[in-house]
Amino acid sequence: MSRPKEKIFKIEPFKHKVEMDPRYPERTWKLLEDAIHQIYNHNASNLSFEELYRSAYNMVLHKYGDKLYNGLVNTMTEHLREIGRLIEAAQGGLFLEELNSKWMEHNKALQMIRDILMYMDRTYVANFNKTPVHELGLNLWRDNIVRSLKIRDRLLDTLLDLVHRERTGEVINRGLMRNITKMLMDLGSAVYQEEFERPFLDAAADFYKLESQQFIETSDCADYLKKAERRLNEEIERVSHYLDAKSESKITAVVEKEMIFNHMKLLVEMENSGLVSMLTDDKYNDLARMYTLFRRVSTGLATIRDVMSAHLRETGRQLVMDPERQKDPVEFVQRLLDEKDKYDKIINSSFNNDKTFQNALNSAFEYFINLNVRSPEFISLFVDDKLRKGLKGVSEEDVETVLDKVMMLFRYLQEKDVFEKYYKQHLAKRLLSGRTVSDDAERSLIVKLKTECGYQFTSKLEGMFTDMKTSRDTMQGFNTGGDSNEGPALAVQVLTTGSWPTQSGARCNLPTEILSICDKFKAYYLSTHTGRRLTWQTNMGTADLKATFANGQKHELNVSTYQMCILMLFNQADSLSYKDVEQATDIPSLDLKRSLQSLACVKGKNLLRKEPMSKDISEEDVFTFNDRFASKFYKVKISTVVAQKESEPEKVETRQKVEEDRKPQIEAAIVRILKARRVLDHNNIVSEVTKQLQARFLPNPVVIKKRIESLIEREFLERDKVDRKLYRYLA
Amino acid sequence: MRKEDTVKLISAEGFEFIIDRKAALVSNTLKNMLTSSGSFTETELGEVRFPEISTPILEKVCQYFYWSLQFASGKETEFHIEPEITLELMMAANYLHT
Numbered sequence: 001m002s003r004p005k006e007k008i009f010k011i012e013p014f015k016h017k018v019e020m021d022p023r024y025p026e027r028t029w030k031l032l033e034d035a036i037h038q039i040y041n042h043n044a045s046n047l048s049f050e051e052l053y054r055s056a057y058n059m060v061l062h063k064y065g066d067k068l069y070n071g072l073v074n075t076m077t078e079h080l081r082e083i084g085r086l087i088e089a090a091q092g093g094l095f096l097e098e099l100n101s102k103w104m105e106h107n108k109a110l111q112m113i114r115d116i117l118m119y120m121d122r123t124y125v126a127n128f129n130k131t132p133v134h135e136l137g138l139n140l141w142r143d144n145i146v147r148s149l150k151i152r153d154r155l156l157d158t159l160l161d162l163v164h165r166e167r168t169g170e171v172i173n174r175g176l177m178r179n180i181t182k183m184l185m186d187l188g189s190a191v192y193q194e195e196f197e198r199p200f201l202d203a204a205a206d207f208y209k210l211e212s213q214q215f216i217e218t219s220d221c222a223d224y225l226k227k228a229e230r231r232l233n234e235e236i237e238r239v240s241h242y243l244d245a246k247s248e249s250k251i252t253a254v255v256e257k258e259m260i261f262n263h264m265k266l267l268v269e270m271e272n273s274g275l276v277s278m279l280t281d282d283k284y285n286d287l288a289r290m291y292t293l294f295r296r297v298s299t300g301l302a303t304i305r306d307v308m309s310a311h312l313r314e315t316g317r318q319l320v321m322d323p324e325r326q327k328d329p330v331e332f333v334q335r336l337l338d339e340k341d342k343y344d345k346i347i348n349s350s351f352n353n354d355k356t357f358q359n360a361l362n363s364a365f366e367y368f369i370n371l372n373v374r375s376p377e378f379i380s381l382f383v384d385d386k387l388r389k390g391l392k393g394v395s396e397e398d399v400e401t402v403l404d405k406v407m408m409l410f411r412y413l414q415e416k417d418v419f420e421k422y423y424k425q426h427l428a429k430r431l432l433s434g435r436t437v438s439d440d441a442e443r444s445l446i447v448k449l450k451t452e453c454g455y456q457f458t459s460k461l462e463g464m465f466t467d468m469k470t471s472r473d474t475m476q477g478f479n480t481g482g483d484s485n486e487g488p489a490l491a492v493q494v495l496t497t498g499s500w501p502t503q504s505g506a507r508c509n510l511p512t513e514i515l516s517i518c519d520k521f522k523a524y525y526l527s528t529h530t531g532r533r534l535t536w537q538t539n540m541g542t543a544d545l546k547a548t549f550a551n552g553q554k555h556e557l558n559v560s561t562y563q564m565c566i567l568m569l570f571n572q573a574d575s576l577s578y579k580d581v582e583q584a585t586d587i588p589s590l591d592l593k594r595s596l597q598s599l600a601c602v603k604g605k606n607l608l609r610k611e612p613m614s615k616d617i618s619e620e621d622v623f624t625f626n627d628r629f630a631s632k633f634y635k636v637k638i639s640t641v642v643a644q645k646e647s648e649p650e651k652v653e654t655r656q657k658v659e660e661d662r663k664p665q666i667e668a669a670i671v672r673i674l675k676a677r678r679v680l681d682h683n684n685i686v687s688e689v690t691k692q693l694q695a696r697f698l699p700n701p702v703v704i705k706k707r708i709e710s711l712i713e714r715e716f717l718e719r720d721k722v723d724r725k726l727y728r729y730l731a
Numbered sequence: 732m733r734k735e736d737t738v739k740l741i742s743a744e745g746f747e748f749i750i751d752r753k754a755a756l757v758s759n760t761l762k763n764m765l766t767s768s769g770s771f772t773e774t775e776l777g778e779v780r781f782p783e784i785s786t787p788i789l790e791k792v793c794q795y796f797y798w799s800l801q802f803a804s805g806k807e808t809e810f811h812i813e814p815e816i817t818l819e820l821m822m823a824a825n826y827l828h829t
Contacts, residue, residue: 049764049771050779057826112771115763122828 025064028055029071035116036075039109052116065124072117076137080106080144088150096158099151100179103141110137142187146195155180159196160203166238167207178242185244197247201254204235208258216263220273222286228259229289252296261297268307275304276311279346287350301356309360312343316368326374333382337405340365366412374651376419379409383445384426387436399441407448415697416453417665418658420461425501427461431468432493432540453695463499470494478524490517494525495537508538508561508587511568538562539591547607550627557607558637562587562595567607575624578617593617598638607638659703666699666707671716674729681725682708738765739778740793742786752777754796759828783826788819792827799829 035052038044059068083102090098114121114133125132131139145151159180162172184192208231215224232255239248260267267290268275278286294300319325319339325332343361351357369375383406413419430436443465450458471493478492510518522534541561545568548554559567565585569576576584582592596617600608607629611622669689674680680688685708686701693699708727711717720726738755740748756762764773773779781789791812798810812820 044771045775047771048780049767049773050781053760053764054783054826112767115767118760118763118828119826 025059025062025067028059028064029067031055032059032068032116033071033075036072036079036109036113039112040079040105042105044112049116053119056117057119060120060124065120065128068117068120069124069130072113072133073136073140076113076140077144080140084145084148084151087145095154096162096176096180099145099155100176100183102145103179103183106137106141110134113137138187142191146184146187146191152195156195156199160200163200163238164203164207167234174241181242181244189244189246192244197244197250200247201250204251204254205258208255209262212259212263216266221267221270221275222273222278222283222289224263224267225286225289225293228255228293231255231259232293256293256296260293260300264294264297264300264303268303275307279308279311279343282342282346284346284350287346291351291354301354304351305357305360308357309364312361312364313367315339316364317371320368320372320375326372326378329374329378329381330385332378333406333409336365336369336409340405340408362412365409366414369409369412370414373415376413376415377422377651377654379406379413380419380422380426382406383423384430387430387438387441387445396440399438400444403441403445403448406445407452410449411452415658416457417661417696418654420457420696421501421654421658421661424461424464427464428500428540431464433542457696460499463496467495467499468493474525474528477528478521488513488517490514490521492521492525494534508565508585510536510538510561511565513568514564538565549629553630554634555629555631556635558635559599560595560638562591563599563638566592566595566599570608570625575622577622578619581623596621596623602638662697662699662703663707665693665696666704667711669693670704670707670711671729674717674727677729679720679726679728681723682727685727735777737777740789741778741780742784742789743782744786746786746789748789748793750793750796754793754800757796757799757829758792761827784823785819788816788823791816791820792823792829795829 032052032055035047038047056068059065083106087095087098087102110133114137117133121132124130130136146155159177162177166172181192181196184196211231212228215227219227232252235251235255236248239245239251243251275287275290277283278290290304291301294304316339319335320332325335340361347353347357347361372378383403386402386406410416410419427442430442436442446458446461446465449461474494475491479489518536525534526532538561543559543561543564545557545559545564546554547557547567557567562585565587566581569581569584573580578596581596582589585592587595596608596610600606600610600617600623601615607626608623609626610617611624666689669692670685673685673688673692682705686704689704690699690701708717712719712727715730717727718730720728736752737749738752738761740750740755742748752765755765761779764771764779765777767774784792795810798808801808802810
């Protein structure tokens with residue numbers, strides 16, 4: 001071999017100790033092998049760590065690592081086989097204990113072996129990519145013990161049997177279980193999963209499939225849920241006691257699927273104990289349990305929600321359509337509020353205040369409240385009732401809560417303008433008869449309506465309040481200016497036309513005493529406000545009369561203007577026929593009959609006597625003054641038929657008025673939209689109009705179409721000449 | 732000083748060095764010997780015999796243990812090693828895994 005000329009430095013190996021006793025490796029290995037046997041036999045205290053370490057050190061240093069490593073593998077395998085035989089021999093219940101104690105010993109021995117072979121771990125194992133001693137020991141244990149033919153199945157069966165026994169109520173040695181599963185986990189999570197977890201989950205699925213079937217056949221929904229909950233908690237507890245924490249989600253998933261998901265529909269719809277009966281019986285705990293359990297599975301909450309929603313719609317529908325209920329509007333609304341309260345409470349206390357449940361509740365209410373066209377009227381009547389008398393002696397906060405609740409129902413209404421209409425009527429009656437209990441409550445409700453529907457909605461209502469205030473001032477001026485001692489006293493409320501639901505053409509012939517003072521007021525008023533026109537709304541007024549009866553008894557009678565007119569007639573005559581009264585007063589017959597009825601037919605308050613005696617007024621009746629009228633009180637209030645729910649023809653009338661009022665609103669919306677868009681097709685107009693007016697009512701597409709036609713006639717719009725579906729705005 | 736807190740190291744020539752246990756633990760090998768879960772002779776007696784380490788080297792090793800503790804606690808001084816013992820000391824270090 002030719003070499004380049006220049007000298008190359010060569011580092012010679014250190015020759016010093018190379019020539020070695022050829023039997024040295026054999027001898028050293030024998031020493032170590034003996035030591036390993038000793039360790040397995042618990043005789044380590046005779047051994048010198050230093051000596052063993054030095055032996056292993058030297059073997060590795062002198063390139064006998066292979067021999068050392070392989071020797072270790074063989075020796076350990078041999079030992080483990082021996083141990084395996086011992087474990088196999090263990091009888092019945094001792095099997096696990098034996099396995100566990102041998103495992104503990106093996107672990108300890110392994111630790112010691114690793115310690116004395118540390119040098120090999122550090123150098124030989126690292127350099128030759130071998131398995132480190134500790135891991136090697138675990139792998140050998142896994143292959144020779146856990147996966148050995150005779151142990152593998154027996155181990156699994158024993159473990160599953162123990163779990164099963166615990167499930168059926170026996171007490172098992174959890175510590176031992178814990179050690180064994182820990183062993184499997186120590187051997188690697190793959191071993192744990194393969195040797196235990198997977199079959200464990202399968203067994204659980206079988207077990208719960210069977211059990212849930214039994215439960216569902218024997219128990220009602222609430223009991224079943226209790227059992228399911230207990231089982232679930234048991235499994236979670238089991239995991240915490242002796243299984244890998246990662247198993248928790250897997251085993252709970254199994255239980256959830258078998259116990260809940262597979263029976264969900266059946267449970268919810270269970271007769272006499274399912275969701276519906278829980279809801280009706282206010283079973284908060286059961287409901288909460290159902291919620292928490294069902295939340296665990298994917299479609300669980302949706303199932304509850306759907307059933308609840310359907311049930312709510314059905315009961316709600318029955319409630320609003322029940323003809324019995326419709327007789328008493330206040331009761332009707334109170335029932336709605338109670339229903340809402342009930343479900344609010346359920347959602348709050350049992351359903352974790354779940355937003356989706358609240359939405360379902362709202363949409364259900366919206367659905368059935370609007371089923372009954374009279375809902376707006378009834379809600380207004382409810383408010384009327386509360387503001388008239390219901391809120392007496394109730395604290396301000398309570399008033400607020402009642403009003404807030406009413407507002408909540410109001411929000412569900414689709415025909416808010418109908419509500420407005422009725423509310424205006426009822427408010428007018430309240431204001432004019434001076435019956436409002438609390439001005440603050442009235443105003444607070446107006447503010448609420450305003451925030452809900454905007455300024456437009458309440459401007460007229462607010463106008464009514466302003467009218468009341470100015471009227472008070474006017475009256476003060478009038479009374480101080482004139483000599484008020486003579487004749488009857490007059491209180492006038494000047495109402496702005498348009499703000500109030502006035503019926504024009506209400507006529508009646510006032511007694512002359514009243515007429516004169518009325519004229520006086522008219523003159524006074526017109527002198528300060530020139531250019532205005534005053535008309536008397538006699539159908540809305542009230543009067544206080546002082547009357548003297550047969551035995552000298554005096555009473556002050558609080559009656560309506562109409563009744564006053566009728567009673568004044570009896571100053572001149574003792575007996576009058578219906579025709580006479582009608583002629584003299586000129587009151588519209590419907591109102592006249594109603595007034596006469598309250599004067600003559602109410603027991604204990606009959607100022608008039610009627611011939612013949614009957615409940616209803618007919619045109620042939622004759623009335624006489626009842627001078628034997630008696631009452632405990634000095635002041636007697638003769639009630640007219642107060643704001644009740646409307647009679648059928650009135651209802652139709654109001655309906656027509658509402659429809660009439662809607663027309664300009666729809667037209668305005670159409671014009672607004674087309675002004676912005678210039679050109680738009682029919683369908684889009686309809687949807688836009690609906691969107692704009694949604695806050696007040698749901699416009700009917702047919703009506704919208706009519707309005708469009710009317711606008712075309714009046715040349716606000718025109719149809720496009722090419723595309724007849726398009727409308728064009730004409731500026 | 733209690734006996735449990737000290738360790739006796741014995742050189743090839745039979746010299747005994749008694750040092751703090753925590754100093755001895757600087758060596759991973761010694762640490763294993765002294766704390767091994769098994770009950771070897773060393774663990775029980777608290778003394779280790781080194782038939783292949785000479786007295787001067789073992790002395791130097793013990794010095795190193797103390798120096799190392801100081802160094803770890805932040806006191807950075809130089810550890811002087813005489814050139815002539817370097818090789819032997821390195822072998823001992825490898826053996827003791829320090």
